[in-house]
Amino acid sequence: MTITYREALREALREALIRDERVFLMGEDVGAYGGCFGVSRGLLDEFGPRRIRDTPLSESAFVGAGIGAALGGLRPIVEVMTVNFSLLAMDQILNNAATLRHMSGGQLGVPLVIRMATGAGRQLAAQHSHSLEVFYAHIPGLRVLSPATVADARGMLWTALQDPDPVLIFEPIALYNSEGDLPADAGAVDIDKAAIRRAGTDVTLVSYGGALRVATAAADQLAGEGIDAEVIDLRTLRPLDETTLLNSITRTHRLVIVDEGWRSMSVSAEIAARAAEHAYYDLDAPIGRVCTAEVPIPYARQLEEAALPQPDAVVTAVYKAVG
Structure with missing residues (x-):
């Protein structure tokens, strides 16, 4: 089956929401608008506002809310519109999500997934187009992924949701419209190996x-x-x-x-x-x-x-x- 990278990400979200009632998606415009890049289009109608949550335009606030929800036993997927905007939540990601297991002596885990668009190629200019993955790959306590194929876009999310610690998934903006073949039996993929x-x-x-x-x-x-x-x-x-x-x-x-x-x-x-x-x-x-x-x-x-x-x-x- 041939699908776009965007559709593969949407199917991954849909599967996660169906398989685990603790999973919910939150972020700017992820609901009625369907996400800035159309990834979550249709999910609000299918799952309702309790599980597809539009947030205020405050990355620090809603990433912090995601950390709290993860500490409370849920499995939040937080969408940050672009990697550039994630810098507004760097304090939450570095000083809270990445460090709480260490600082609590292993008593607290933050099973949080943060998705964000990254990279250039769509004429979105300097504040929306940089590749800042290295900022986060530098931080102990995080797992940092970047799916480059339709199969990985479809399969990485469920594996990431099983991680007891925070996982950041960087989705290249230039790939959203790209197409690829997805096997009929496509499922979760290994995120440990190149x-x-x-x-x-x-x-x-x-x-x-x-x-x-x-x-x-x-x-x-x-x-x-x-x-x-x-x-x-x-x-x-x-x-x-x-x-x-x-x-x-x-x-x-x-x-x-x-x-x-x-x-x-x-x-x-x-x-x-x-x-x-x-x-x-x-x-x-x-x-x-x-x-x-x-x-x-x-x-x-x-x-x-x-x-x-x-x-x-x-x-x-x-x-x-x-x-």
């Missing part, structure tokens, strides 16, 4: 979320030129699946990272550091990184595209690695 989306022998391309499309397009282009690239989808940024990454490097001996975040202090920097720490003698070339330009994301279409990682830039980085 996925090898394409096997290869000459170079390892590592990416996640919306940038996976760029890495895959580059691998297709490289294949036509006789370069066999292995493409790894990290899927989970915290905890990072180091094993899959290092095993790939031992096979290919070259590494190029594609990251929609900025290069400085980024997810790409962390991956490069781990590769250098644990696979230095397996690398036959310097590590390459293709990241977003270090500027606020522009509004103009041609400038937005110029700022973001593109397949040609990845191909150029691979040439340097295999040259």
Whole structure:
């Protein structure tokens, strides 16, 4: 069955609401409006206002309410409109959700799922288009996911809801309209392991979320030129699946990272550091990184595209690695 990324997320929400009466969705415009990106459209009519709750425009307040509901035994799914707006709830996420188990000596858990749109590609300008996953992947006490495929968009939520601690799911804005095949028996998916989306022998391309499309397009282009690239989808940024990454490097001996975040202090920097720490003698070339330009994301279409990682830039980085 072919469905869009948006529809896969909606089906995941519907399944969770049906399977567990403790689950409810809350956030800005998730009810009558159907969500800023249309993910929750129709769920208010199906499940009612008790379980599909519109909130005031105060991220700190409704994320805090979600933490309280989780402490009280419910399984809230909190939608934050974009990752940029999540910074208004950073105090709640870092100082409460991520730390309460530690500070209570294990007595309190916060089984909360926070969903948010991330990334660029839709001309939404600087306040709605950044990739700030690294902020949250830095924090102990959180699990950080970014589904890059329809199957993961459909399957990650239920697995996340079983976690006794807070899980953040970053949904790339540019993928909402994309389509993919979903198996008829699709269900919950593993959120502990990275996925090898394409096997290869000459170079390892590592990416996640919306940038996976760029890495895959580059691998297709490289294949036509006789370069066999292995493409790894990290899927989970915290905890990072180091094993899959290092095993790939031992096979290919070259590494190029594609990251929609900025290069400085980024997810790409962390991956490069781990590769250098644990696979230095397996690398036959310097590590390459293709990241977003270090500027606020522009509004103009041609400038937005110029700022973001593109397949040609990845191909150029691979040439340097295999040259």
